Amino acid sequence: MSSQSPAVILVKGHKPLREITAICKKQDIPLFQSHISATKLMARLTFVLQDKLSPSIMMHGTLVEVFGIGVLIQGESSIGKSEAALGLIERGHRLISDDVVKVYKKESSHLVGYGPDLTRHLMEIRGIGIINVAHLYGAVCVRPDKALDIIVKLEKWDDCHFYDRVGLEEKYCDILGIDVPFHTLPVKPGRDVMLLIETIALNHRLKYMGYHSAKDFNKKLLQAIAKRQPRRSINEMRQEN
Numbered sequence: 001m002s003s004q005s006p007a008v009i010l011v012k013g014h015k016p017l018r019e020i021t022a023i024c025k026k027q028d029i030p031l032f033q034s035h036i037s038a039t040k041l042m043a044r045l046t047f048v049l050q051d052k053l054s055p056s057i058m059m060h061g062t063l064v065e066v067f068g069i070g071v072l073i074q075g076e077s078s079i080g081k082s083e084a085a086l087g088l089i090e091r092g093h094r095l096i097s098d099d100v101v102k103v104y105k106k107e108s109s110h111l112v113g114y115g116p117d118l119t120r121h122l123m124e125i126r127g128i129g130i131i132n133v134a135h136l137y138g139a140v141c142v143r144p145d146k147a148l149d150i151i152v153k154l155e156k157w158d159d160c161h162f163y164d165r166v167g168l169e170e171k172y173c174d175i176l177g178i179d180v181p182f183h184t185l186p187v188k189p190g191r192d193v194m195l196l197i198e199t200i201a202l203n204h205r206l207k208y209m210g211y212h213s214a215k216d217f218n219k220k221l222l223q224a225i226a227k228r229q230p231r232r233s234i235n236e237m238r239q240e241n
Helices: 018-027 038-052 081-090 133-137 193-208 213-240
Strands: 008-010 031-033 056-060 062-066 069-075 094-097 100-106 110-114 122-125 129-132 145-147 150-156 171-175 178-187
Touching: 018 031, 038 100, 056 069, 062 081, 062 193, 069 081, 069 193, 081 094, 081 122, 081 133, 081 193, 094 100, 094 110, 094 145, 110 178, 129 133, 150 193, 178 193
Parallel strands: 008 031, 069 150, 150 178
Antiparallel strands: 056 100, 062 069, 062 094, 100 110, 110 145, 122 129, 171 178
């Protein structure tokens, strides 16, 4: 045991020897006692340390759970992120964190987002102030963390900008080495942003299950064109004759 040891843990409720206590005190090493076996303790410590020591990042936005899908709503200030999230909560979906989201990589395979303890269950709505979602809508409308599945960026509608109307082109955002599906959602008066976010979440679930609406439509369109092509050739031949 050296001064570089992070801690000393005694398992199965064993009491420390005087020599161990003296060394820990002299070298300023924390000394703990556990009533579980070494195997169980190592398993629990490994699980906890993997989460605590995993790569993490702070992201700006509002994280909500929509139909079981973790959706991070981003956008410029005053674009309506919190208002959109509040509308989703009113529809029965759940809030994870508003304004600031802590994201960490879990098991090197997926991302998990959660909120700071200080602002947990709280939302800032301009014109109203700070509200507690758990108190207003009930504990069923909040949860401590959620896997980050997709990112939806809200932006003001631009008539000069071309927006994808088919959905064949898929965009991703690299976060801690993991590609997260990224969607740009133009906002203007008359568009139901909550309904559109719900649709994005449901469409993501379908893609995860192996069905891609845009690719299926494109496949059927190509098949229809291929069937009509020979008929056009025959008609052209008749006109030539």
